[in-house]
Amino acid sequence: MTLALMLEQLLNGVQFGLMLFLMSAGLTLVFGVMGLINLAHGSLYMIGAFLCAAVAGATGNFWLGLGAGIAAAAAAGALIELVVIRRLYDRDHLDQVLATFALILILSEGVRMVFGPFPLYLNVPDALRGTVSLGVVDYALYRLALIGFGLAVAIGLWALIAKTRLGIRIRAGESDREMIAALGVNIRVLYTVVFALGAALAGLAGALVGAIQSVQVGMGEPVLILAFVVIVIGGIGSIKGAMVGALLVGVIDTMGRFLLPRVFALFMDTSQAMGVGAALASMLIYLLMALILIFRPKGLFPAHG
Amino acid sequence: MKGFQHAALAAALALGTASVAQAETVSVGMITTLSGGGAGLGVDVRDGFQLALDMAGDHNIRLVVEDDAQRPELAVQIAERMIQSERVDILTGIIWSNLAMAVVPSAVAQDILYLSPNAGPSALAGANCHPNYFNVAWQNDMLHEGAGAYANELGYENTFIMAPNYPAGTDALNGFKRYFDGDLAGELFTQVGQTDYAAEIAQIRASGADSIFIFLPGGMGISFMRQYEQSGLDLPIVSAAFTFSQDMLPAVGSAALGVFNASQWSPDLDNAANQEFVEAFRAEFGRIPSLYASQGFDTANLILSAAAKADVSDRAAFRQALLEAEFASVRGEFAWGPNQHPIQRVYIREVVEVDGEITNRIIGTAFEAHSDVHGENCTM
Numbered sequence: 001m002t003l004a005l006m007l008e009q010l011l012n013g014v015q016f017g018l019m020l021f022l023m024s025a026g027l028t029l030v031f032g033v034m035g036l037i038n039l040a041h042g043s044l045y046m047i048g049a050f051l052c053a054a055v056a057g058a059t060g061n062f063w064l065g066l067g068a069g070i071a072a073a074a075a076a077g078a079l080i081e082l083v084v085i086r087r088l089y090d091r092d093h094l095d096q097v098l099a100t101f102a103l104i105l106i107l108s109e110g111v112r113m114v115f116g117p118f119p120l121y122l123n124v125p126d127a128l129r130g131t132v133s134l135g136v137v138d139y140a141l142y143r144l145a146l147i148g149f150g151l152a153v154a155i156g157l158w159a160l161i162a163k164t165r166l167g168i169r170i171r172a173g174e175s176d177r178e179m180i181a182a183l184g185v186n187i188r189v190l191y192t193v194v195f196a197l198g199a200a201l202a203g204l205a206g207a208l209v210g211a212i213q214s215v216q217v218g219m220g221e222p223v224l225i226l227a228f229v230v231i232v233i234g235g236i237g238s239i240k241g242a243m244v245g246a247l248l249v250g251v252i253d254t255m256g257r258f259l260l261p262r263v264f265a266l267f268m269d270t271s272q273a274m275g276v277g278a279a280l281a282s283m284l285i286y287l288l289m290a291l292i293l294i295f296r297p298k299g300l301f302p303a304h305g
Numbered sequence: 306m307k308g309f310q311h312a313a314l315a316a317a318l319a320l321g322t323a324s325v326a327q328a329e330t331v332s333v334g335m336i337t338t339l340s341g342g343g344a345g346l347g348v349d350v351r352d353g354f355q356l357a358l359d360m361a362g363d364h365n366i367r368l369v370v371e372d373d374a375q376r377p378e379l380a381v382q383i384a385e386r387m388i389q390s391e392r393v394d395i396l397t398g399i400i401w402s403n404l405a406m407a408v409v410p411s412a413v414a415q416d417i418l419y420l421s422p423n424a425g426p427s428a429l430a431g432a433n434c435h436p437n438y439f440n441v442a443w444q445n446d447m448l449h450e451g452a453g454a455y456a457n458e459l460g461y462e463n464t465f466i467m468a469p470n471y472p473a474g475t476d477a478l479n480g481f482k483r484y485f486d487g488d489l490a491g492e493l494f495t496q497v498g499q500t501d502y503a504a505e506i507a508q509i510r511a512s513g514a515d516s517i518f519i520f521l522p523g524g525m526g527i528s529f530m531r532q533y534e535q536s537g538l539d540l541p542i543v544s545a546a547f548t549f550s551q552d553m554l555p556a557v558g559s560a561a562l563g564v565f566n567a568s569q570w571s572p573d574l575d576n577a578a579n580q581e582f583v584e585a586f587r588a589e590f591g592r593i594p595s596l597y598a599s600q601g602f603d604t605a606n607l608i609l610s611a612a613a614k615a616d617v618s619d620r621a622a623f624r625q626a627l628l629e630a631e632f633a634s635v636r637g638e639f640a641w642g643p644n645q646h647p648i649q650r651v652y653i654r655e656v657v658e659v660d661g662e663i664t665n666r667i668i669g670t671a672f673e674a675h676s677d678v679h680g681e682n683c684t685m
Contacts, residue, residue: 005511012503108340117339117348118592119527119556124535131537140535143503212531213500214524214556218341222498254504261493270492271478278470278494 004137009258010251011134015143017250018150022205023223024230024242025157026198032237032303033173033194034089037096040080040103041202041227042220047107048073048203049210049219050115053122062125066207073203074196076107081195086188104221112217119216146208153204154243161239170194174237174303229285233292235299244300249285256284331608331617332367334387335398336380336408339372342498342524345552346400346597347372350422352590353601354397360585361609369393375400375498377407384408388417394617395420397604400597402426402445402473403497413437416620418627422604423597425646426472427479431682434644437620439627441607442600443569444646444677445473446480448545451567451651451671452518453484456543459565462487464543465514467505469525470494477520477545483678490514495525502529506536516540522547527556534560546570546665549656551595554663561656561663569649570599570636571667578633593664599635606632640674644683648676 027041051072056065080103088096124142131138161167169190172180181187206220213219230249234241261277268276292300335354338347351370358366369391373380380399387393395418399405405424413419413435421440429435430444456464464487468474474494482489490512493505509517517540521529526548533542546568549561572583572593582602586594594602611617611626630639640648651672654665 002511005507008507008510009504012501012507015503016501112340117344118552119345119524121556121558123531123558129535131535138537140503140532140537142535209500212528212535214342214527214531214553216342216524216527217344219500219524221341222500258504258508274492274494275470275475278496282470282496 007134008137008139009254011139011143011147013251013254014247015147015150015250016254017247018147018154019205019209020223020226020230020250021150021243021246022153022201022208024227024234024246025154025239026201027224027227028231028234028237028239028242028303029170030195030198031231033170034085034191036085036088037093037100038085038198039097039100039224040107041198042224043104043107043111044073044077044199044202045206045220045223046111046217047076048206049122049215050111050120051203052207052210053120053215054115056122057120062123062211065122066204069207069210070200070203073206074200077199077202078192078196080199081192085195086191089191108217115217117217119214122210122215124211142212149204149208153201157201157239166193226285229289231299233289233299235296235301235303237303238299238301241299241301241303248288252288253281253285256281260284330365330367331395331612332391332393333369333395333397333608334384334391334393335368335370336373336383336387336396336404337370337398338375338400339370340374342500343375343400343522345595346423346523347398349552349595349598350398350400350601350604353586353594353598353603354422354605356582356586356589356598357602357605357609359589361606363609363612365612366605366608370398373399373404375404377404380404380408381411384412388412388415394418394623395608397422397608398601399424401471402476403471405429406472409438410435418617418620418623420604420608420627422600424473425476427476427677427679428472430644430646430677431679432684434680434683434685436624436645436685438645439607439641440646441604442647443649444644444679445476446483446679447649447675447677448547448567448569448651449477449480449518449520450484450675451653452543452545452565453481454671455565455567455653455669456481456516456518457484457486459516459541459543461485461516461541461543463490463513463515464488464518465490465493465509465512465516465540466518467493467495467509468520469497469499471497474520481518485518495521497525499525500528502532505529506532506538509540510536510538514540517542519544519548522550523553527553530557530560546596546654549654549665550597551593551664552597554656554665558663559658562658564656565668566654566656566665567651567671568596568654568665569647569651570596571652571654571665573664573666574635574637574652576633576635576637579635579637582635593662603632603634603636603639606634642676642680643685644677644680645685646677646680648674651675 048069052065052069055068234245264273615622
């Protein structure tokens with residue numbers, strides 16, 4: 001095992017974590033501000049990827065596709081909020097889970113009707129093809145760009161929430177929604193905007209990741225499960241928690257898949273060690289979640305004290 | 306009184322014809338994957354199967370299709386429902402070996418015939434073989450054995466091998482290792498449905514391998530090939546047909562060109578049944594069929610051939626008719642081994658671009674009349 005391999009795996013973990021952050025930031029924002037559990041967040045990720053693939057395929061330009069993917073996910077998010085979610089704020093979480101689960105089924109079937117059951121082709125933009133040398137290791141340029149994208153969005157989101165009027169309202173909405181409504185802020189519009197913002201982040205993640213994964217119906221659900229793990233670890237409603245949780249999950253999952261089989265290979269037959277190591281590695285982040293919940297039942301950075 | 310007699314006669318006639326019609330109808334329950342990352346495989350099996358029924362113009366097969374979403378517990382529920390309330394005679398359609406392991410043993414024990422159009426786990430081919438279980442496609446190991454044998458011919462000496470951690474993945478690596486003479490630079494199990502392979506690609510890079518063998522069907526293969534293309538690694542890949550099949554080639558794009566893969570079937574296979582099938586499939590669905598579609602097509606034709614000879618309620622006679630296998634398989638000759646899995650030729654295909662479409666062409670043969678190793682443990 002060399003330094004180059006360790007470094008490459010660390011970068012892989014960070015890149016994976018930052019993509020998870022884009023997903024979980026929207027999820028945790030919607031929960032924090034509106035108190036809503038949105039299972040359909042993965043479907044917005046899928047919509048972003050499909051629209052990006054369709055537009056990039058038709059125009060030959062990835063960046064147009066990326067814009068279309070984000071716009072489509074945000075528009076779908078706003079529409080869903082106006083038509084369905086708006087009726088759910090006063091209901092309990094079970095009703096929200098049921099309704100948004102129904103949305104998953106409807107959106108998946110809808111995307112299948114429009115685009116067909118087979119995966120779409122979406123390639124990385126020409127400018128980001130190939131690898132770049134980082135001294136000890138050659139790393140895929142596109143993955144490095146994903147790290148850059150993730151960090152830029154994280155900083156942008158922090159600035160939005162900490163430095164702008166919209167951010168002040170979002171934070172106020174998190175702490176006391178009756179009070180900001182009484183102060184004359186149109187809470188209904190604020191909710192639609194926050195939901196569309198979360199949807200746009202999911203669409204961005206879907207479109208970015210779609211270029212190196214399979215753009216297919218149902219691609220959002222596995223990521224959604226991980227995003228829930230991230231926000232539970234980070235503290236539901238906390239953007240900072242989502243960032244820390246996402247990086248933890250990304251790095252631990254990647255390192256576990258890489259190191260655990262090797263550890264078992266020290267005292268086991270190789271084939272067996274690979275099987276046991278792979279099985280245990282797939283449980284690792286759930287073990288981490290259980291451990292954190294034992295010591296910090298509200299997550300690492302609880303949003304509401 | 307006369308009115309009553311007429312009514313009774315009419316009722317008797319109606320019942321009589323109904324029971325005759327019922328005796329002739331074969332009820333087939335298809336449990337397959339129509340949603341999620343494995344949907345392309347199930348859709349092709351279903352479409353191939355339906356196409357064979359349509360081409361035969363046969364209305365005595367009643368087909369019920371349900372989506373298992375690649376989840377074993379759901380597949381078990383659907384199988385129970387199909388057996389108990391739909392009263393099916395035959396089950397078919399399962400794509401994934403872990404689902405087949407969950408459904409097949411209990412179904413065949415309830416005197417339901419199971420004809421597999423895809424999954425062929427080794428556990429069902431050896432000591433646990435069953436007279437009611439037929440695999441129309443292959444035993445899992447078979448095509449990977451072809452890849453292992455061809456890797457020797459290509460002169461690969463230090464190969465990195467990788468498959469998902471489920472029964473078919475284990476069979477794949479075992480099959481490859483059974484025939485491959487070179488060393489293994491590394492061996493990895495990934496998760497089923499995994500979408501990010503950065504950690505695996507980094508290990509391949511560090512291993513000093515001269516070549517790669519992968520078994521990653523459906524969306525898993527698409528994700529791996531995209532990321533491999535961007536990784537700067539350029540080792541040759543040898544594989545079985547699943548990872549380079551027509552359901553995923555359009556999504557993988559040019560990254561797949563030149564890859565050698567082993568298969569019992571190919572769209573360019575030169576026999577009359579196959580040419581008719583490929584043409585009809587393209588006309589009906591507007592795409593080139595994958596090997597999964599060919600397997601669904603063969604399964605339906607095998608059932609049709611048996612239904613023409615025997616009554617499905619007489620299971621022994623129907624099994625005998627299935628064993629006679631008098632149908633024109635699109636793979637060419639078709640013969641059963643002792644464990645009711647096919648003995649067949651395994652071809653080597655290369656991914657090429659023809660008229661702007663990425664597809665497979667046969668370039669050679671790995672084995673003539675190849676049978677699996679598990680059959681010798683089967684006593685029926």
